[in-house]
Amino acid sequence: MTELNKLSLAAARKGLLDKKFSATELTSSYLDAIGAANPALNAYVAVTGEQALDKAKASDAKLAVGEAGTLEGIPLGVKDLFATKGVHTQAASHILDGFKPEYESSVTANLWRDGALMLGKLNMDEFAMGSSNETSYYGPVVSPFRAEGSNANLVPGGSSGGSAAAVSAWLCAGATATDTGGSIRQPAAFTGTVGMKPTYGRCSRWGTVAFASSLDQAGPITRTVEDAAMLMTSMSGFDPKDSTSVDIAVPDFAAAIERGVKGLTIGVPREYRMDGMPQEIETLWQQGIEWLKAEGATFQDISLPHTKYALPAYYIVAPAEASSNLARYDGVKYGLRVSGKDITDMYELTRAAGFGREVKRRIMIGTYVLSAGYYDAYYLQAQKVRTLIKRDFEEAFNSGVDTILTPATPSAAFGIGDEAMAADPVKMYLNDVFTVTVNMAGLPGIAVPAGKDGKGLPLGLQLIGKPFDEETLFAAGRVIERSAAMDFSPKAWW
Template identity: 75%
Template sequence: MTDLTKLTIAEAREGLKSKTFTSLELTEAFLANIERANAALNAYVVVTDDKARDMAKASDEKLAKGEGGALEGIPLGIKDLFATKGIHTQACSHILDGFQPPYESTVTSNLWADGAVMLGKLNMDEFAMGSSNETSYYGNVINPWRKKGSNTDLVPGGSSGGSAAAVAGRLCMGATATDTGGSIRQPAAFTGTVGIKPTYGRCSRWGIVAFASSLDQAGPIAHTVRDSAILLKSMASVDARDTTSVDIAVPDYEAAIGQSVKGLKIGIPREYQVDGMPDEINALWQQGIDWLRTAGAEIVEISLPHTKYALPAYYIVAPAEASSNLARYDGVRYGLRVPGKDIVDMYENTRAAGFGEEVKRRILIGTYVLSAGYYDAYYLKAQKVRTLIKRDFDLAWANGVDAILTPATPNAAFAPGEITDPVQMYLNDIFTVTVNMAGLPGISVPAGLNSEGLPLGLQLIGKPFDEATLFKVGQVIEDAAGRFEPEQWWG
């Protein structure tokens, strides 16, 4: 029998249906991989092995009766931002110590309803604030990829670093993730995996620990474009408990895979040609253009003139919303409590001990830009810029553009501790934040390796609720580029 952990979700689905193997066998194979590798990769903060076995056995019973759901028996990892009933949910923060919610997030409820199996909770940047998975209370996640001939550890990207590393390292078949400014697409690019941030409102945010409510969106990380399409179909839904979720039918995304891209108009934004971008990133982008042109797509240069304001505007809007959302963590109702001489002292002590440095930095920035005298100068102006960014994209769609092709990241994965300047770290999101500011869908697809043997991704940006086109075009890139696997050095 082939190594079960090497299968894609699509392949495993067929194997389970044909009874070539059971969900329990599949689950045990992944639990064994986690046992061997997690000490080196630190991708999981909690492994729910007993629950996984129980869910797998239940799936096998359903499959035996021919009653399996769309993800019946498929083992997944869950980012620690998603509430899982009675199971560790701490956003990888000390301030939520011991929190086990009495409810389940809508996204994970949808996955369990379709038969998925939970392997455990995945490491992440604290409260999803970070681009390298170095801000987690549970320590760095390590990227399964290394430079050719090097033993130096690399970051997996962030904030969904545990999700990306677990998929790349074969510690789950796919993973849930969230994206506020690039937190699905950047780690996917750093680990040679596929990550899609759907349109804002496509997936319910109910039961996901909030960072920036007008930007956060759940999505999957998987090995292939097809697998990410399968997962998103199950994750997406309208939800009465989340008024920002949109009541638009969720299409069969998998049906888009393999469709022709002939005649599609692909926009190439000149503003994404940034100063100091490595030649390898430029060459990869050009390679992607050539692949799509060869497949029959029409390539057109477009302008998104407000792109240069996206990063500064994002780092006003996101921290402002974070400072508001994180005000609820005070040591009174749940999580960490550090005593003080009175209630205000207790608040201060709890927050000082409970929040990490990056989270504190963003709360301070957010509180500042919302304060009297600065609200108009910063927050209001950033919201106006956001409107202009969205209008740039609207004009592209109005001119017949079907999707936009850009690099996913300005560089490949780097070593932990290599970037210490927060602003330099924030620049990792330079190609991704516009998509969140405009509420659009974006996908990162592995497109090649750099000269040091590290994966690089290309990003496709789509029209609102047109994820199907991204899957269709993304498959062309995947077919042309091939698939990439790290050489195993762990476990």
């Protein structure tokens, strides 16, 4: 029999219902895998083994009497950005040292309601600020993938690098993640996994540590499109505690995955053909077009003219909101406190010691663009650009386009400690060039593994949808997944 931790979420669910194995056996298999792999991969910052096994026993009791929830007994990893009652929640930052909340985030509460259980908290870029998972206070996450013929450690992408690495390396059946500018889709593309960033407002943000409130959105990272649809159904839903949560019915996303793409019109934005884009990305993009055409989709060239302004506008809006959101971390009520001669000194010393370099950089950028004299020149202009980006998408969808196909990332994963990236933060920020527009417009987007580069590293394609039309993305994503028909499992080296 297949090792239990290497089953897809859907297969594990079926196996539990068919009583081929117990939730306790499934959970133990994952905990054994974590014990063997995590010292090398650093995907988990906290493992809740006892709690997971206790919950698994309770799930077995429910399964035995036919009272199983839709995710009963399914072991998940949770990004360290989601509040989990009584369990380590630090956004991978030193400034939240020792913080264990007395409440549960709405997204994780939904998952536990449906019977899922938590294996532990997953590593991430500090406060979700990063594209490589190298800014974590707990050290970088190491990708389970290595280039052919190389022993060099690669990044898993960020900020949800722990989620992507854990799913890819079979350390959980699926994982929660968040996406502010590409933090679900980029790491999914780097690790051969599926990452879904839903429409802004589809999942509650309550109980999720805020980075940029008008951009952040929770979503799943899984091994298959079907698994992502199953998790999304559970994670979604209206929440009166979140003023940005949209009161709209949650469909059964998994029911849509075999709908196919026949009759759909798919847009190809000319602005996403960037100068210097590797030929293998262009080739993969063309391959995706051919796959979808073969299944009955038609294609239309479209223009999203304000795309070139998206990245600079994003790196004004996101840091501005971060500087406001992170002002609450001062050492007074919770987390790290470094004593000083007076309260102002304590604030300064605590923040100096508690925040990492990238977080400090973004707080300073955000404070600068919101300051008197610069607000109109930067922040207000960026918000106007954001409106234009949203309008570009609206015009494309109004012209008859059902979904849009683009690359997910401009390259495959790069090495940990890459000197070019470390020397130039803008080079690192360019990893989000294909993903930030989706957040700026509040749209849903999915990254699906579709091919490999010349060194055997995964590459992904991205589908962008109309607001609250995640079902079409799952259907089209399933076509790409089925057409690629590739094994995206890493070769275990750990």
